[in-house]
Amino acid sequence: MIFQIKHTKQNLFGRNFFKIFIIFLIILVFVLIFNIFGPARSLASEIFSPFFKTGNFFYERMSQIPKIFADKNKLIEENKKLLAEVENSRLDIIDYESIKYENQKLRRELEIRPEGNFIAASIIAKSPQIPPDSLFLDKGFKDGLNNGDLVLAGERILIGKIAKMSKNRAMVALNSFANAVSYGYVARTNEPLEINGGGGGRLETKVAIDFDIIAGDKIMVADSFTYLAAIVGVVEEDQSSGFKNIFMSLPVDVSKISIVFIEPLTSE
């Protein structure tokens, strides 16, 4: 019996290369066409919203798991502590009401813009669900938001800017977003400095070694109003280079907030 050995030609692209390539091109064209249209982004945001909310709920529940395994005596102690805190809070509320009244009165006298001009938005998702130093909000251009609008955690606490938007949803880039740059000044000395986002909730800058700055200094940003943008955490002196490395953090813990306020750019 004679066997003949046949060599199969190994084509680099294979037999079905063109078929595969056409499918590949069709998908690519489809993606590019939909990328141009704005409504596609709105649609995607709408579709993903329930999943983002599910994830947010999941992470909130996850943070409560350690409490399930807490010791009973510890819980009794915690309960006592909480009762005391409730009493303190009750007294604080009474104080707050009187301060609020005084604040409103002063606002009227000084003609300071009322609080009502801010747009309140709920946070649907935050890191680790979405990329670090970003927030996913439940308001979009339909609600009057614009790219670049300032995002505040309190009335004068600036945490970031609107970076990406669809009809009903918006993505916020926090001041600590990698490579984000903002310009502010030290509240204590009024000396200007550049604030660079370092990623992971970190803000940093480099200043001359004789620059007057200490840990705990507040960094303000002046826009239509003055906002608190960062708090100095660590100051490292580098004698060899003649610079100080300043490490800052956002004024609030973003993981603990669920509502933000957006100040439209057009407002004065």
Add this chain to the structure above:
Amino acid sequence: MYRTLYFLAIIIFPVIFSWWLFIPMALFFVYLAKLPYEIILAGFLLDMVYYFGDGFLARHLLIVFSLLLIILALFLNSRIHWRKVI
């Protein structure tokens, strides 16, 4: 059937749990299925909601990753013995 389910999972799981899950899931998809073009669509959809920064690469980070992965798989298609699990 499993391929479709995995495609849905690759879109939904990163949204619910964490964005970076897309990367290992896409790599695993290439291992499980032969030339999974679906990852381009998944990358495209996720790129529309996530924000990685400005600039072309940052705006299309996941889709670029998917495209590179598929192009690599396309060239290796005839060179390696492909496990077609799903």
